[in-house]
Amino acid sequence: MKTRSLGRSGLEVSALGFGCMGLDFGYATKVTRSEGVDLIRAAVDRGVTFFDTAEVYGPYTNEEMVGEALEGLHDKVVIATKFGMNIVDGQMQGLNSRPEQIRAVAEASLKRLRVEVIDLFYQHRVDPEVPIEDVAGTVKDLIAQGKVRHFGMSEPGAETVRRAHAVQPVAVLQNEYSMWTRGPETNGILEACEELGIGLVPYSPLGKGFLTGAMSSETKLGEGDFRSRLPRFTPEAMAKNQALVDLLKSVAEAKGATPAQIALAWLLAQKPWIVPIPGTTKLHRLEENIAAAEVDLSASELAGLQAAADAIQVEGDRYPPELMATTGR
Numbered sequence: 058m059k060t061r062s063l064g065r066s067g068l069e070v071s072a073l074g075f076g077c078m079g080l081d082f083g084y085a086t087k088v089t090r091s092e093g094v095d096l097i098r099a100a101v102d103r104g105v106t107f108f109d110t111a112e113v114y115g116p117y118t119n120e121e122m123v124g125e126a127l128e129g130l131h132d133k134v135v136i137a138t139k140f141g142m143n144i145v146d147g148q149m150q151g152l153n154s155r156p157e158q159i160r161a162v163a164e165a166s167l168k169r170l171r172v173e174v175i176d177l178f179y180q181h182r183v184d185p186e187v188p189i190e191d192v193a194g195t196v197k198d199l200i201a202q203g204k205v206r207h208f209g210m211s212e213p214g215a216e217t218v219r220r221a222h223a224v225q226p227v228a229v230l231q232n233e234y235s236m237w238t239r240g241p242e243t244n245g246i247l248e249a250c251e252e253l254g255i256g257l258v259p260y261s262p263l264g265k266g267f268l269t270g271a272m273s274s275e276t277k278l279g280e281g282d283f284r285s286r287l288p289r290f291t292p293e294a295m296a297k298n299q300a301l302v303d304l305l306k307s308v309a310e311a312k313g314a315t316p317a318q319i320a321l322a323w324l325l326a327q328k329p330w331i332v333p334i335p336g337t338t339k340l341h342r343l344e345e346n347i348a349a350a351e352v353d354l355s356a357s358e359l360a361g362l363q364a365a366a367d368a369i370q371v372e373g374d375r376y377p378p379e380l381m382a383t384t385g386r
Contacts, residue, residue: 058104059350063256064330066207066228068177070135072325072350074107075100075343076260076336077123082114085279088338090122097126099340101134103347109231109258109334111139111181112162112169113149120169128171137177137229137258138166139211141184152383154184156195163199179209179231183386189217193224200225211260212384215245218253227255234259234331236268236320237289237301237371244385250330262324262333263317267295270302270316288373297372304365314352317342319362321349326359 059072080093088096097108110123120138127134140162143153166175178199180192199205207228210218221227230250234241234257241247241257250257263269265284274296284290289298305316312319317335324333335346354362374381 058106058347060106061256061332062330063229063258063332064250065254066226066256068135068207068228068256070107070332071105072332073105073321073347074109074258074332074334075105076334077108077110077119078114079336080122080338081118083283085282086338090118090125092338093122094126096338096340096343097123100343100347101127101130103344105347106134107137107332107334108134109137109260110170111142111179112166113139113142113144113181116144116147116149117165117169120166124169124171131172135176136170136172137179137209137231138170138175139179139181140166141179141181152182152184152186154180154187154192156187156191159192159195160199163204167204174203175205177207177209177229178205179211179229180213181211182383183210183213183217185386189213189221190224193221193227197225209258212386214385215249217386218246218249218255222253222255227253229256229258231258231260231334233261233375234324234333235262235264236305236323236366237264237298238375240385247328250328256330256332257328259324259331259333263320263335265290267298268302268305268316268320270306273299286377287375288377289371289375291373294373297370300369301366301371304362304369308358308362312352312354312358314349315345317345318349318352319354321346322352322354323359323362325350326354 061072081087110119141154143150196208209229211231274292278285309316309319
C-alpha cells in the first residue's frame, strides 16, 4: 500500500490505517479474540502498518487483542493507543488526565500491547480539570524516558492544540472527519495541522457504517450498539441523510468503485497528511477499504462531489449533548 507522512512528525504509515475499536467494543456485533487477531494480521499482510486502539475499548480487551496480533511485528507497524478516560470497575466514569494517571495508563498499555515503547499516545479527550500544559509535560517526560515516541490528541480545540504543542510537539490529531462530519474544515483544526506540521487521523471516516450504503432508516441496531444513542442514527435522521449515501453511490457507479471507497478516497484527497482509520470485522470489507487508496478522484470529480455534498444538509448531531460537550475544548 502507498504510505503517507503524518505531518512533520517523522511518522510514516500506510495511507489507510485500521481502527480496531469495533472488533470487540461499541457495536452489537463483536468478533472473538482469535478472529480479531486473525483480521489484524490479515491487515498487516495486505500492507496496513497503522493500528489504533485505546485502554477504554473493552475496557482493556482491545489493547490485549492488538498486542497479541502484532507481537513480534513492532518493527513493521505503528501502534496508537490513548489515555484520559477514568475507568472504574470496568466502566467509564468521566475523564482523568492527571499526570499520575497518564503514567499509570502508559505502564499498563505497554504490558497489554506487548511493546517496549508506545508509538503514538493520544489524550482521548481534553480534561478541563487538568491544564493541557501539565498533560503535554507528562507525555514529554514519558518520551524522554523512552516509553512513548509521539504525543497525540483526540477532539481538542485548535487553541488547546497550540498550547500543548508549545510544551511538547503534537504529532497527530485524531478527530472525527468524513463526508458527513466536516467540522475540521471550519473549527480551525485543519489550519492548525497545516501550520504546526501535525498529521490528522480521521476516525469514523465511513460515518460509523452509514456512508457504506449498508444501512437505511429501516436498520434496527442491536442491543449494546452505541449508535443507538447518536442523533444521526434515528430512523428520521437516516432517512434524510440517505441523500449523501445516494450521492456516494452515483459517483461510485461511475468510477467502478463502492460508496465506502469514494468516501475514503475523498478524505485522502483533502490533504496529503490525512490518514483515515476505517474499522471492520470482515475480511472482504478490509480489502474493500484498502483498495480505496487506489481510487483516484480527478480535480473535476472532487469539485463536483464537494459541491453536491455541500448542498446536502446533514440531519442530527454526531453525539448527544453530554458527549458533544467533551469535544472542541
